[in-house]
Amino acid sequence: MTVAAAVAGDVGLALPILSICNVGKVFGRGDDSTVALQDVSLDVAAGEFVTIVGASGCGKSTLLNLVAGLDQPTSGTMQIGARVAFMFQEATLLPWMTARQNVALALKLRGMPKRERQGRADELLEAVRLEGWGDKRPHELSGGMRQRVALARCLAQDAPIVLMDEPLGALDAMTRDHLHDEIEHVWRAQGLTIIFVTHNMREAIRLGDRVVLMGSHPGRIVYEESIPLPHPRVMDSPDVATRAASLTARLKDQGHAHVG
Amino acid sequence: MTVAAAVAGDVGLALPILSICNVGKVFGRGDDSTVALQDVSLDVAAGEFVTIVGASGCGKSTLLNLVAGLDQPTSGTMQIGARVAFMFQEATLLPWMTARQNVALALKLRGMPKRERQGRADELLEAVRLEGWGDKRPHELSGGMRQRVALARCLAQDAPIVLMDEPLGALDAMTRDHLHDEIEHVWRAQGLTIIFVTHNMREAIRLGDRVVLMGSHPGRIVYEESIPLPHPRVMDSPDVATRAASLTARLKDQGHAHVG
Amino acid sequence: SGASASSDRPDTANDVSTVRLGFFPNFTHAPALVGLQEGLFKAALKPLGVTVTPTAFNAGPDAVTALFADSLDIAYIGPNPTINAYVQSGGQAIKVIAGAASGGAALVVRPGITDAQGLKGRSIATPQLGNTQDVALRHWLQQQGLTATTEGGGDVSIRPQANAEGLAAYAAGTIDGAWVPEPWVSEYLKAGATVLVDEKSLWPEGRFVTTNIIVRTAFLDQHPDIVKAVLEGHLAALDAIANDPAAAKAAVNASLQGLTGSALEQDVLDQAWSQVEFTADPLPATLVASADHAVAVGLLDQGEIESAGGIPGTLYDLTAIDAVLKAAGKPAVSAP
Amino acid sequence: MSADGSILTPVVDGPSATQADAGFVLKAWGWAWPKALAIVLVLGIWQVVVWSGWRPTYVLPSPGETLQTLWGMLGTERFWSAIQTTMIRAVIGFALALVIGTAVGVLVARIRPLRLAVGSLITGLQTMPSIAWFPLAILLFGLDEQAILFVVVLGAAPSIANGVISGIDHVPPSFVRLGTVLGAKTVSLYRDIVLPAAMPAYVAGLTQGWAFAWRSLMAGELLVIIAERPSLGANLEFARQFSKAPLLLATMLVILIIGMLVDGLFSSYARSMRRKRGLEVA
């Protein structure tokens, strides 16, 4: 099951900024417990873009929570080499702040001086195509808009490691394409390390240096594949489609193998 | 712009169970107002499966809210011929109840006697692939699991008209395929009228008798297309892919036309 | 040192610049009210270079605590708190140095009740469990051959009750009478009650202590001159009351109004005034008798009294008032 | 829309233009009439009871007499000075209670051993009647304004602290996680995230705290009665002790009105807060 170890060679030369080793996570105790993760090992090199795909409830969010230090693994060790930004699966905007203030809060907490914040927040909102919506409060925004504010806030954190949990799930194809470009641009420009959870296999291939497939019951890594396709990639290209089909098949097999 | 009127002929013979006529919705007042919907007209025949696709923030959720009677239009009229079930964009589970209780609440409120509820709730949870999770509370479930509980609850309402706002957005491909079958089955078996919002064009075509495209600023219906493909359809089939490509192109044009 | 009590304790310094005088905004404290209103204490203390800091209290316990806490030097106070302060401090904390008022308490009842037997099965209010009137009522009932328990049972149900509520309860018909001090007797009369027993009739010469003046023992030891000066002021006030009752009444009402926002109705004041005698005599014998009665009806603990040195024990120190009276050419007050 | 009317129920028509014109007058009227009606009702019932002769008027005066007394009071300088004294004490005491209660609340909510140690004590203190604190107040502060403030703070701070604790306890964990992820340190986590999120319960705690402060103040004002400084608490108590029923009722009315005005402040703040958060339709 040490899939991670097997592929470690691929990234062995680059410096791992993030190293997860035999991590397990059990929620609850006794009969009522849920094994959310079992024996998960994953090394991520600095500057790498890793995408994670897996069935609903397989432990993707749990894994990101552990990496972000929001929860403690019940077994195994983790080493994280830099500050972490995290975009949650739910937008989690603060309801007493406007969209701009929500983004500016991240800027404030990373220490940006007051006078620069507003301008930078507006830039970030523009990057997620929300120019002009900065003064609205969360309840005045649509679901997709809230998700984009959360994305802007995540980028505002300016951390070397960025965790994104289905960040574009509530967006239409056009906005999503635009944000793919945006995220890729930021990733390159700032040399970020990104772990990106999605249910869209083509999105995973469009963005990732490496796609990690997770299986459920218990949550674990079942397969990894490097994506050597040249950038920029296009989601609807045949290359991407072919790979997506094969990876999807693999994931399904895994699912059936286990469920059956 | 009376697109709806133009295609009304398509469904003219069936009895409209839902009739939206020149509806507009403005949030707020004065300078700060947002025109969420303008001059929207849509007739839905009894037993029809209509899917709605449109950019983030174009007013899809607003439209469903109006149909569900949760909000009042600022102009125009609506006529709704039957009870409405609604699955919100956010799961909105009650945190003090278990998954089963959340589903059972819908059963209770539609008047099902107490002793039948538990069994029926478990059936519904099974239908959304959550057998065995009934005793968990919302915070113990993953995002996709919560969404499925909400779906189960929506089906529990047993209303002739069902509104679904991105019901499968947080699910992996496999689970999604399964639920497509499930929803289609229920729709047929119970003769439901379904309005289904999604960002996935192929999903829209996979499920819909008719796909409605919406544009933003202001939110309005820009195009409708009947999908005469035979059932059961397969999301990855070329037929679906071709139509999806053309409809996506149309939506993009619309988007550009307006933004540009 | 000055008025801010807690920081500067006057009894540790040899000099004090002010004496803190406690009293209640209450009709039976008229000498204090008149003395302060007319500046009589001020005048008496002036030669010593000492001012007076008046402090009004709502109820006895707070005044006693203030005395205990060195926040107060001299206080006009009723016999109950006097006994309590004396007993609870083991006889150490306070001394009675003069009297202020006598008389003015009665058992008032619903018209139609004409004798003790008529009280059987009735409810009678007293101002407070274990206070002078409460003890007086219990003792009197005992003498009349009627029983009454401290918990309100027996032939006559005694309902200790703040005076204001007592009157309301009388109006509501839940009590049939009350043993109360002035001006409440007058208020009840106004509300239609009649006097069944005037407490005067129960005491020799018709006099019994209603208000006396107590001093912190330490203060008396260190500043006998100031205490004496205060008593001079007190005597001046008593003279003013005796010489011009109308002016005194007006001063009392003005003072009450200033302190409490309420004053007595003129008819109530006149009626009550006629029942009370303002005197420098603390009538120790009546206090002792009252304490004995309290022990007899089980409201005071003989053991506690004993460990405080007995009553009167060291409770009274009337040398100062006698000196002041003598200087004014008046007879000395009765020693305990 | 050639729909068959039989199965269709009209849901709503757009609002007509006239509705927009109605404007301010209608709004003010909608705000005023329920209050007016309530006042008229209460006064009416009261008057009827008095007319019925149920109780003599020296214990239950008529509304007319009470209002006349109130009106007479309003004309005196003494009354306004009493209000002023009392309000100053209330505001200072409440401000102190606010600072202390908030600090204690935050510390207790945050530090687990502290919570186990003194958590329940807070409610314990709250249940202690003000009068029980009098001796301690006198011992600590003598007969001074400070003794009054002590009693007021002991009355109000616990309920403010309880408000803070309950507010913090119910902050959605996702907000705290967000704060952690955004790198908020303890102070900023509380200032920027936890306290704003706990605000609704906090404001509810403040309202309760105000009620406690005010009640304690009414009792505490009997600790220090100064001739040139009349106070509402002393007025209330002595109206009672002097059996001045109309004065007592008039003073009660004043207390009621002040309480309502302060509640108005709190609740309009709470309302604007709810509106901001999308909890109330503007």
Place this chain on the structure above:
Amino acid sequence: MSADGSILTPVVDGPSATQADAGFVLKAWGWAWPKALAIVLVLGIWQVVVWSGWRPTYVLPSPGETLQTLWGMLGTERFWSAIQTTMIRAVIGFALALVIGTAVGVLVARIRPLRLAVGSLITGLQTMPSIAWFPLAILLFGLDEQAILFVVVLGAAPSIANGVISGIDHVPPSFVRLGTVLGAKTVSLYRDIVLPAAMPAYVAGLTQGWAFAWRSLMAGELLVIIAERPSLGANLEFARQFSKAPLLLATMLVILIIGMLVDGLFSSYARSMRRKRGLEVA
């Protein structure tokens, strides 16, 4: 994992096996020591102050003397009968206040004109000291248990009502919308959705209501001293009137302890509620 240690910071190691064994003893100890420490601290400071001779012991008795008095009290039947009387009154009064406060709260939160009419009045009533109600209580009920209950209910019901109102005001609108969509009628909407959602604020209101009820009761018990029925409030006043400092302090301790026990009940309920809702780590 040939990672370069220099840029990697270890975040966490899995918990060792021993931790699982610790179990109950550790937990009980973790629960007990803060309380024990707090009690020892308070008693210690108190004793030191007494030793310092700051105030004579007849006004500030030593903890030893107080505890001895308390112990002596505990041995008397009279004390237990007082506790019983008072607790029965408290429970009945609180139960009444609960029913009335909840009903009023729901109605006021729901019916807009009612809210405009009497919303602020609720806080106004809360600020009214119990003592002000005495005359009315006696006029209405005579010197009877009911008069006490009246005062208690008037003390507690407003704060329970305010808890309900603030709870309902802050129910997420999405829950109400859900209820509407599920076809909940008014009653079921409130029973199944709004009230459970408002529960945290409601329980907070109940705690405050208890404190109000208890304070009002301590005052109210002075109203009615009923045949053969000693009560805690009367004991407190008695100790005060007779300047019995140790008795006063012992009675205050009893009040404190009862307050803390009741808070324990409320807060353990609140905790289990939070745990259910995922607001607290089990």
